Amino acid sequence: MTKIYVEFDNNIPRYACTSCGSCDSLIGKSLCKVKNRGCCWYFPKFTLIDIQRMSKTTDGLKALNRIINNPGTQIYNYYIHAKGFFDEAEYKRYMESDMLPVGDYLEDHTIFFRGCPFVKPGKGCTLPPRYRTFVCNFFICKEISEMAKSHELFHRYEEERLRYSRWLDWENENLRHILSQENLTLQSNFTEVIKELQELELSQYEFPCLEPIVLDDSWYRGA
Numbered sequence: 001m002t003k004i005y006v007e008f009d010n011n012i013p014r015y016a017c018t019s020c021g022s023c024d025s026l027i028g029k030s031l032c033k034v035k036n037r038g039c040c041w042y043f044p045k046f047t048l049i050d051i052q053r054m055s056k057t058t059d060g061l062k063a064l065n066r067i068i069n070n071p072g073t074q075i076y077n078y079y080i081h082a083k084g085f086f087d088e089a090e091y092k093r094y095m096e097s098d099m100l101p102v103g104d105y106l107e108d109h110t111i112f113f114r115g116c117p118f119v120k121p122g123k124g125c126t127l128p129p130r131y132r133t134f135v136c137n138f139f140i141c142k143e144i145s146e147m148a149k150s151h152e153l154f155h156r157y158e159e160e161r162l163r164y165s166r167w168l169d170w171e172n173e174n175l176r177h178i179l180s181q182e183n184l185t186l187q188s189n190f191t192e193v194i195k196e197l198q199e200l201e202l203s204q205y206e207f208p209c210l211e212p213i214v215l216d217d218s219w220y221r222g223a
């Protein structure tokens with residue numbers, strides 16, 4: 001049985017899935033040293049609202065410090081990109097070989113050779129959900145979506161995710177506008193931007209408490 005449900009961490013929503021702990025989806029496969037990391041090959045981009053959330057508390061500032069101290073992190077004007085592990089040599093060997101899965105749906109095979117800087121193999125993410133990015137908190141892979149799409153509630157899950165992402169875009173645009181009016185960027189004035197974000201009121205979003213989606217996947221998993 002697979003369950004998809006909404007979880008809140010300090011009022012920050014995320015979609016959780018009980019299959020992620022024993023992921024056997026194509027994009028969760030690892031061909032590099034970072035094993036059992038599900039789809040945490042993603043290199044997260046932290047937007048202004050993510051950074052503002054972190055700026056408001058001591059543990060949030062600790063998370064922000066971890067992000068900026070990660071060796072692969074790049075700070076841009078209005079977001080932070082935390083890059084992690086990538087085994088380029090193995091990736092090149094793989095691309096030149098005949099190991100490519102036949103008929104897969106992937107355009108980017110680097111994912112098999114990457115690891116987010118914040119994932120602990122077999123344990124998962126070491127950042128609290130309240131400081132993770134929208135992508136990290138709401139991604140559902142193709143295999144799980146395929147299983148869930150015929151469930152009456154799944155469409156509602158997709159709609160609510162879209163509504164929330166639009167709200168985040170709007171809030172990020174507002175914050176970017178305020179900072180640019182003051183000629184402030186993360187790249188040039190990091191400390192001032194954090195101070196400004198601390199002073200600005202943090203907008204809240206009332207994400208609905210959706211009923212869990214419960215799927216009988218025995219037919220799908222071949223059990």
Ligand code: SF4
Nearest residue numbers: 020023028038039141
């Ligand atoms: S969303 Fe899919 S690919 Fe990612 S960990 Fe869960 S089951 Fe695996």
Ligand code: SF4
Nearest residue numbers: 040116118119125136
């Ligand atoms: S920040 Fe956490 S959830 Fe997001 S990709 Fe990295 S380990 Fe996974």
